[in-house]
Amino acid sequence: MSTIRMSARMRQDHADVRALLTHPMETGTRRDAKGQLVPQHFIQRVQISHNGKVVMDVQCSQGLSRDPFFGLRVRGAKPGDRIGLAWLDNRGARDSAEVAVSAA
Amino acid sequence: MMSRPASGQAPGSTGLPDLARRAFARATLALAGTMALRPAFAQPAPVPTDWNRPAFEAKTAAEAIRQLGSSAPATSRDIQIDIQDVVENGARARIEVHSRIPGTQALSILTDNNPQPLAATFTFAAGIDPYASTLLKIAESGPVRVIVQAGGRLYAATREVRVTLGGCG
Numbered sequence: 001m002s003t004i005r006m007s008a009r010m011r012q013d014h015a016d017v018r019a020l021l022t023h024p025m026e027t028g029t030r031r032d033a034k035g036q037l038v039p040q041h042f043i044q045r046v047q048i049s050h051n052g053k054v055v056m057d058v059q060c061s062q063g064l065s066r067d068p069f070f071g072l073r074v075r076g077a078k079p080g081d082r083i084g085l086a087w088l089d090n091r092g093a094r095d096s097a098e099v100a101v102s103a104a
Numbered sequence: 105m106m107s108r109p110a111s112g113q114a115p116g117s118t119g120l121p122d123l124a125r126r127a128f129a130r131a132t133l134a135l136a137g138t139m140a141l142r143p144a145f146a147q148p149a150p151v152p153t154d155w156n157r158p159a160f161e162a163k164t165a166a167e168a169i170r171q172l173g174s175s176a177p178a179t180s181r182d183i184q185i186d187i188q189d190v191v192e193n194g195a196r197a198r199i200e201v202h203s204r205i206p207g208t209q210a211l212s213i214l215t216d217n218n219p220q221p222l223a224a225t226f227t228f229a230a231g232i233d234p235y236a237s238t239l240l241k242i243a244e245s246g247p248v249r250v251i252v253q254a255g256g257r258l259y260a261a262t263r264e265v266r267v268t269l270g271g272c273g
Binding site: 044045046065076 | 150152153154160197198218219221223224225226232233235236237238239241271
């Protein structure tokens with residue numbers, strides 16, 4: 001199952017892009033039920049693209065919430081354009097997804 | 105890929121004359137090249153692995169900002185930070201950041217009182233609104249800072265946020 005839920009809707013002159021990722025974003029300071037430290041596990045890189053061209057590049061840390069959210073505005077986008085998102089975490093896991101921009 | 109590297113084969117193991125073997129290797133490489141190109145249309149290119157470790161692992165906001173490139177960014181009124189003054193759930197604090205500084209290339213969000221304050225750096229392609237929205241963990245009440253990089257300089261804005269229930273665990 002994809003770890004990415006994303007929508008892109010036209011708002012005036014831009015596409016309003018919202019993406020919700022499924023990821024534990026472990027800080028490395030939390031202890032599990034047995035009292036053991038849960039190792040750090042978090043998304044480090046996210047790229048969002050418009051018709052294949054990167055428009056926003058993110059470097060991030062465990063300081064973002066569990067199941068992190070990203071919102072941005074892509075000026076000049078049109079209905080039907082492709083918005084892509086790809087992420088990479090500190091263990092090398094990755095995922096990507098793509099949606100079409102919908103009319104307002 | 106599918107074919108084993110030529111160096112991994114015993115000499116003459118294919119039974120082909122040397123020239124034919126080389127031609128086959130060239131054809132295989134060419135095919136591999138076209139196959140490598142194809143996924144670019146189906147999905148985004150792989151995310152680069154570069155990551156500003158010194159900034160993200162800094163233990164104080166001041167050190168993280170120094171690692172972003174300046175020890176004394178200029179305070180700017182053209183950076184808008186939208187976050188609640190009182191955040192009930194520090195595990196999921198919504199923040200929206202918008203820079204009106206011309207030529208904004210990147211903006212970073214730091215939470216002073218987290219063990220490692222730098223949460224994220226957003227870098228924008230030319231022509232893209234320097235706006236980002238995300239959800240922060242905020243361990244305890246204190247300043248949330250945004251550092252904007254524009255035209256090779258750094259600018260800063262700060263908001264004090266009170267947290268009812270801390271969000272690092």
